[in-house]
Amino acid sequence: MSVNRRTLLGGGIGLGLAAGLGATAAGLRPSDAASASSALRIGYLPITDAAPLLVAHQRGLYEDFDVPVAEPVRFRSWAELAQAFVAGRVDVVHLLAPFAVQLRYGMGAPVRLIAWNHTNGSAITLSDTMSGLSDLAGQTFAIPYWWSIHNILSQDLFRESxxxxxxxxxxxxxxxxxxxxxxxxxxxxxxxxxxxxAGYSVADPFNAMAEVREVGRIHRFLGDLWRNHACCAVVMREDTIDGDPGLVQRFTNALTTAQLDINADRPAAATALTEGYLPQPEPAIARALTYPTEEYADSGAVLRPDWHGNQIGFAPFPFADYTENLVDAMGRTLVDVDTRFLDDLDPADVHADLVDDTFAREAIEASGSPAAFGLPDSLTRTEEVDIT
Structure with a gap:
């Protein structure tokens, strides 16, 4: 499949992305980019989705795998992060999976998805003034970006309700x-x-924060609607990958090691994330990493406890059936941006063009086996989605 090479200021750009594409992104000065030219520059949003990238930095895993990295750069919004990434101000990012599709096909940006950064980790949170989803009628609901799993699954649940x-x-x-x-x-x-x-759907710890501050409650975990879905993936530009694939492999090995470390000790990971990376209080971050299934089964936020949809997961392999289902879901989702790039896409073909899973495969093998991450030995699966 050939990439639709529209100009970067063309129709597929989300609100706020085109306007600032040529400008310096918030939090990243030109001097930062120049001084970090010999090291990989990581961009992230302050959410638990970014945990593997950040824990790897905090624990010195990049150095252990001989990967030079600069201090990770924090951004406030997905649009700002994408501006910096496409403009070459950062080299590697965790990005909303549907946003990666938009970047490659709606904007013609030469980007590749090399691994999943995490699974689950998001929820629909309602204000304490709302007794249930039906109370959202006539109200305003926030999502972090048009092309996000948050928008896709929230709208699916709205329609079902x-x-x-x-x-x-x-x-x-x-x-x-x-x-x-x-x-x-x-x-x-x-x-x-x-x-x-009246409510929002977003990554944690902002759902946990609403409960810690007693101003809102989690209505539904998105992992309880789409089992072990990828919210954010690790994305690089093709020039970075082609320029030094060995470096990219070592980077992926460090990332997957961090994923295993987080899975082994989540409270310790919460502490690590508070050390200059995430601004939220440690109790909220720890809660987001360790939501108790029993509590949320009683509240109705978890209807399928065997899916463990309340638990953010850390496993790197990007499954092809997920990509196909994701692109199909994007086509039925209401957005306030240009969707014409979807007209040219065959969902069954996108994975091979957008995703390079060779780095994740090798990293998983180096870690011992897929079972170390709770993955099937075949590294294949069929998606399980249930919008009820």
Whole structure:
């Protein structure tokens, strides 16, 4: 499959991405980029999705695997992170999986997905003023980006519950409409506390934060709707991969080692993440890494306890059936950006073009076996999605 090479300022760009593409991204100065030219530059959002990239840095795993890296750079929003990545200000990012599809096919950016950074790790959180999902009729609901698993699964659940997502209009309560808006994750909790939005779907620890601060509650974990789905993946530009594949392999080995370390001791990982990486308090981060299944089964946020959808997972292998299902789901999701790039895509072909799984395969083998990550020996699976 050939990549649709639209200009970077063309129709597939999300709100706020085109406007700042040529500008310096927040948190990254030109001097930072110049001084880090000989090292891989990692960009991240302050969410638990970024944990493997950050724990690997905190514990010196990149050095252990002979990977020179600069201090990871924090961004406030997905648009800012993508601006920096596409412009070459950072070299490797954890990126929303649907956003990676948009970058390659909607923007023509030469990017490849080399591994999953994590699975699950997101939820739908409602204000304490909402008694249930039906109360969202006539209200505003926030997502972190149009092309996100948060938008996809929230809208699926809305429709299953008799609600209708809308954009750019005042939602009608009588018609069961919910206005969907994009908001930076760090702005969501204050907006909900102030009544600007009635709920949100986002990565943790912002769901845990709502409960810790007693202003909201988790209505549903997204991993309870799509079993062990990838929210964020590790994405690099093709020039980085082609320029030094050995470096990329060593980087992936460090990343997967961090994933195993997190799985082995989640409380310790929560402590590591507070050491200059995530700004949230350690109790919220620890809760996000260790949600108790029994508590949420009782509340209704977990209806399939055997899926363990409340538990963020850390396993690197990008499954082909997931990519196909993801692209198909993007086609049924309401967004306020250009969707024409999807018209040219065959969901069954995207994985081979977008994803390079050779680095993850070798890293898994070096770690012992797929079983070390809870993965099937065949490294194949069929997706399980149940929007009820």
């Amino acid at each position: 008799g609600l209708r997502p809308v954009v750019r209009k005042t939602p009608s309560a009588s018609d069961g409409e919910v206005r969907v808006v994009v908001m930076s994750p760090s702005d969501m909790l204050p907006a909900m506390s102030n009544g600007v939005i």
